Amino acid sequence: MDRASFLAAPPPDFHYADSAALLDPAAAKWHHHPYHYHDVEQQQQRLQYNFHQQQQEVGSLGDDYMGCVLNGFHGDGVDGGLGEVVEMSRTPSSSIQLKPDPGFFANGWPDFAPVGNHVYGISRTSSCPPTAAESSSPPAAASVVDGSKKRKLDKPQQRNPKVVAVDENGESKTKKVKAGCGDGGDKKSSVSSSSSSSKNKNKNKNVKKENSGADSSSKENNSSKVTHEVQKTDYIHVRARRGQATDSHSLAERVRREKISERMKYLQDLVPGCNKITGKAGMLDEIINYVQSLQRQVEFLSMKLAAVNPGMDFNIDSLFPKEVAAGGGNNFPASSDMAAAYLHLNSLQQQLLGCSGLEMGMMMNPSSAAADMGLRRTISAPITTPETETFIDSSCFPQQASIWDADLPSLYQVAFDQARAASFPSQQFAGSAGSSNLKMEMEM
Amino acid sequence: MRPPTNSTTFKREFLKKWLLALQLCNNHHNNNNNNNGVVERKNTIKLSAEIAMAAARNGATCWSRALIAKHSSSSSSLHNQTPPPRHSKKRVLRCKRIIRRSRRCIHHGPAAHGPAAAVMRRKTAVLRKLVPGGELMGDEASLIRETLDYVTSLRAQVDVMRRLARASDRAAMCNAMK
Numbered sequence: 001m002d003r004a005s006f007l008a009a010p011p012p013d014f015h016y017a018d019s020a021a022l023l024d025p026a027a028a029k030w031h032h033h034p035y036h037y038h039d040v041e042q043q044q045q046r047l048q049y050n051f052h053q054q055q056q057e058v059g060s061l062g063d064d065y066m067g068c069v070l071n072g073f074h075g076d077g078v079d080g081g082l083g084e085v086v087e088m089s090r091t092p093s094s095s096i097q098l099k100p101d102p103g104f105f106a107n108g109w110p111d112f113a114p115v116g117n118h119v120y121g122i123s124r125t126s127s128c129p130p131t132a133a134e135s136s137s138p139p140a141a142a143s144v145v146d147g148s149k150k151r152k153l154d155k156p157q158q159r160n161p162k163v164v165a166v167d168e169n170g171e172s173k174t175k176k177v178k179a180g181c182g183d184g185g186d187k188k189s190s191v192s193s194s195s196s197s198s199k200n201k202n203k204n205k206n207v208k209k210e211n212s213g214a215d216s217s218s219k220e221n222n223s224s225k226v227t228h229e230v231q232k233t234d235y236i237h238v239r240a241r242r243g244q245a246t247d248s249h250s251l252a253e254r255v256r257r258e259k260i261s262e263r264m265k266y267l268q269d270l271v272p273g274c275n276k277i278t279g280k281a282g283m284l285d286e287i288i289n290y291v292q293s294l295q296r297q298v299e300f301l302s303m304k305l306a307a308v309n310p311g312m313d314f315n316i317d318s319l320f321p322k323e324v325a326a327g328g329g330n331n332f333p334a335s336s337d338m339a340a341a342y343l344h345l346n347s348l349q350q351q352l353l354g355c356s357g358l359e360m361g362m363m364m365n366p367s368s369a370a371a372d373m374g375l376r377r378t379i380s381a382p383i384t385t386p387e388t389e390t391f392i393d394s395s396c397f398p399q400q401a402s403i404w405d406a407d408l409p410s411l412y413q414v415a416f417d418q419a420r421a422a423s424f425p426s427q428q429f430a431g432s433a434g435s436s437n438l439k440m441e442m443e444m
Numbered sequence: 445m446r447p448p449t450n451s452t453t454f455k456r457e458f459l460k461k462w463l464l465a466l467q468l469c470n471n472h473h474n475n476n477n478n479n480n481g482v483v484e485r486k487n488t489i490k491l492s493a494e495i496a497m498a499a500a501r502n503g504a505t506c507w508s509r510a511l512i513a514k515h516s517s518s519s520s521s522l523h524n525q526t527p528p529p530r531h532s533k534k535r536v537l538r539c540k541r542i543i544r545r546s547r548r549c550i551h552h553g554p555a556a557h558g559p560a561a562a563v564m565r566r567k568t569a570v571l572r573k574l575v576p577g578g579e580l581m582g583d584e585a586s587l588i589r590e591t592l593d594y595v596t597s598l599r600a601q602v603d604v605m606r607r608l609a610r611a612s613d614r615a616a617m618c619n620a621m622k
Contacts, residue, residue, distance in 0.1 A: 256585055263588040270595055281560070284567040287591060291574045294598040299486075301605040302493060306485035308612045 454500055455600045462496035462604070491515060497601045498576075506586070507594045510577020 240246045244254070264283055268274045271290045277283050469488050495515055498508035572578035572587060575594050581587045 256583065259585040260588055263585065263592060267588065267592050267595070270592065281563050281567060284564070284571060287595070288567065288570050288574060291571070291591070291595060291598070294595070294602055295574070297602045298490060298493065298598070298605065301602065301609050302490040303482070303486045304609045305489050305605070305612060306482050308609065308616050309485075 451596070451600050454597065455604050457500040458496050458597075458601060459604050459608075461499050462493055465492035465496050468492075493601060493605060497597055501593070501597060505590060505593045506581060507576045507578070507590050508597075510580060514576065 240251065240254075244250070261280075264280065267287055268277075268283060271283075271287055274283055274286045274290075277286055466489070469492055473488070494511055498511040498515075501508035503509050503512070568584060568587065571591060572581070575581075575587065575591050578587060578590070581590060
């Protein structure tokens, strides 16, 4: 919004009203709202709240009226946001045209299903004079007139455009608005069913005697009803700023671009070193590099794995039973291999899960396996000393566990069973052992 | 379809499947009784890791399905590498390019012109080649989404593989010291 003109041009009272309405907390919240898909009901509530606020603001100043023009644009096949423009206009004579500020309300509120109100920008227009469908003179205390109308836009591509103007003005301006109301009603009947328009009118007349808050809520109901009607036909809401093209192709393109940029943002978080880069091309570059580097890493690691296990394929499952079958003396390298693998996996889990001992299947056997452990410790290399404890992750490796069960000599079998039995009592101990192992892992 | 939010479960799943795949591969090689070179072993490991990664994604994503389809189609000819279809493939590629060019001439609006757009197209094409099944994805939005998912999965894969490599490295060192 060229806010300078917005602030400078209108008469002081309106200026005050608008800026007050913009500065109220709800509006501020809108302003700072990120691009989120929200719970619809929340939005509804917040919107109602905001309308309430605005109406109170304007109602206190009595002399202004506010036109809310809600445009629902129709696109094809893409689910996007609902875009409406709230137009606040004072009088046709003094109205000024303003463009919605991209930074102001631009961060949208898509998918606003039940109410169908998406306050997108606040502008005052003279090109679209507020031909209100309904205007009612409130009691003198409130001096708020509420009217809602629909108006067909003459854009050929939009099938169900809908404009709801909410006018709030003093007694003096009602007639002018009423003149527009019949017009708007007719146009609206051309858009949707005429019954709904008459319903609208009736509602508003009933509402006439009520106060401004009730006015606003009933207006919400009206517009929600109308938008529900429209939304039954598959209905895509796309925001269009003033001056943007509104034919269906442009709208679809805009939706597509928004989707892409949103996902790019996610990727930006994911790919390291992508934060500083602005611009899609640079980001794509970075993403490509990252994917390539990851794929190369996979290649390298598989090469390394292949090189490390020279005899046969790297396969700890088959390697392990084979070595067991080869003889009792050969047990220890195999077991340390397994244990190392398990250690890594366990520490991996631990890193990710924190110190929740439940997930970690690693534990020390406090009882009779301790001697066994000590024996193994003396035999195996000093680096792998903590790993010579039996590590079991039965939740993670059911087949592994069965392999252990089946193929291990009876000594290991006993250790395994005991470990499984003692898994829960020794949780804390296991946690501490795990952390020490983790540290070792880190420094390596 | 969301990117794998819980990377722990994904890693676990991947590891489980990978070890299973490795076991199967090893059995296969044992049966064949041929002494493989390092490169072949590496290929086997890589293949199994890729398939396991794709399988761990449960077919929820385009890239995983494409990866599995690619490997399953080539797994029948895992040992006898078949060069013959290459020629026809090349011809198909050329045809596709021509078609695309003509389509571009017809369809694209004013937004798709200019050097910046050309750069973007080129880079998108590169990305398409990198992500498995990227050629099949129609629009850019889904490509980016799949890339997001693929990158996450790749990271998990690399992490698991690195840990396993380190473990086996250590085991080998153990052996050497003993």
